[in-house]
Amino acid sequence: QVQLVESGGGVVQPGGSLRLSCAASGFTFSTYGMHWVRQAPGKGLEWVAVIRYDGTSKFYGDSVNGRFIISRDNSRNTLYLQMNSLRPEDSAVYFCVGEKSSGLPDYWGQGTLVTVSS
Amino acid sequence: DIQMTQSPASLSASVGDRVTITCRASQTISSYLNWYQQKPGKAPKVLIYGASGLQSGVPSRFSGSGSGTDFTLTISSLQPEDFATYYCQQNYNIPRTFGQGTKLEIK
Numbered sequence: 001q002v003q004l005v006e007s008g009g010g011v012v013q014p015g016g017s018l019r020l021s022c023a024a025s026g027f028t029f030s031t032y033g034m035h036w037v038r039q040a041p042g043k044g045l046e047w048v049a050v051i052r053y054d055g056t057s058k059f060y061g062d063s064v065n066g067r068f069i070i071s072r073d074n075s076r077n078t079l080y081l082q083m084n085s086l087r088p089e090d091s092a093v094y095f096c097v098g099e100k101s102s103g104l105p106d107y108w109g110q111g112t113l114v115t116v117s118s
Numbered sequence: 119d120i121q122m123t124q125s126p127a128s129l130s131a132s133v134g135d136r137v138t139i140t141c142r143a144s145q146t147i148s149s150y151l152n153w154y155q156q157k158p159g160k161a162p163k164v165l166i167y168g169a170s171g172l173q174s175g176v177p178s179r180f181s182g183s184g185s186g187t188d189f190t191l192t193i194s195s196l197q198p199e200d201f202a203t204y205y206c207q208q209n210y211n212i213p214r215t216f217g218q219g220t221k222l223e224i225k
Contacts, residue, residue: 035214045154045162045205047214059212095161102150102209105167105174110160 002026002107004096009112016086016116022079022096022109030054030074032107033099036081038092039111048094049081064090086116120144120208124217130225135196139220141189141206150210153182153191156219157202165204166191198224 008020022034036048049060049070058070069082079096093111100106121144131137141151149169154162164173166182169189179194193200201224206217 037214044219045207045216047216050212050214061213099209103168103171105164105171106152106209108161108163 004109006109006112011115017084020081024077029077034079035097037095040092122217128221132225137193139191143187147208147210154205
């Protein structure tokens with residue numbers, strides 16, 4: 001069955017860096033666009049970034065643009081999010097999401113918690 | 119960016135009630151609209167895709183309708199397990215945007 005398993009979350013100081021990973025299985029990863037979506041404690045869902053299925057295009061939300069980098073390794077079926085210059089407002093559960101096409105249902109991981117605090 | 123406005127923000131209802139949640143987009147998004155259910159501590163679960171497509175395994179009491187800018191999620195007869203928070207999301211363009219959520223509580 002389809003699985004997306006995020007890892008790499010934890011506690012980091014403001015200004016620090018963290019790299020999240022998302023391991024995919026049960027579907028053809030290399031044909032799916034992949035997103036990161038986050039949710040601050042007690043808040044709603046916020047889209048963070050997307051990468052095209054072949055890695056040739058990437059887009060970011062305004063709040064992370066210039067600080068976060070999305071990437072993928074299709075040979076390892078893995079999605080990444082490099083997070084730099086972290087701020088307290090980046091504290092959230094980060095979900096990876098696989099999307100075959102806009103008109104089809106997507107797949108979500110269970111999330112990994114990032115806490116930015118001194 | 120496309121703004122998604124959900125209403126109501128919260129809703130109190132009883133088991134067996136019919137419930138409707140609405141979502142309005144700030145510009146046309148055709149039928150590129152998903153509905154999600156989220157329970158505390160869990161990932162969102164897709165209920166409806168493409169505005170009206172029922173995700174496999176989702177009970178038929180859930181239905182979605184609409185196109186263009188106005189959309190609805192209807193639960194025909196509330197069950198105890200349906201009390202959760204519901205989100206709409208447009209996947210018409212980037213950035214993807216979500217509604218602010220509707221918290222469905224037991225009356």
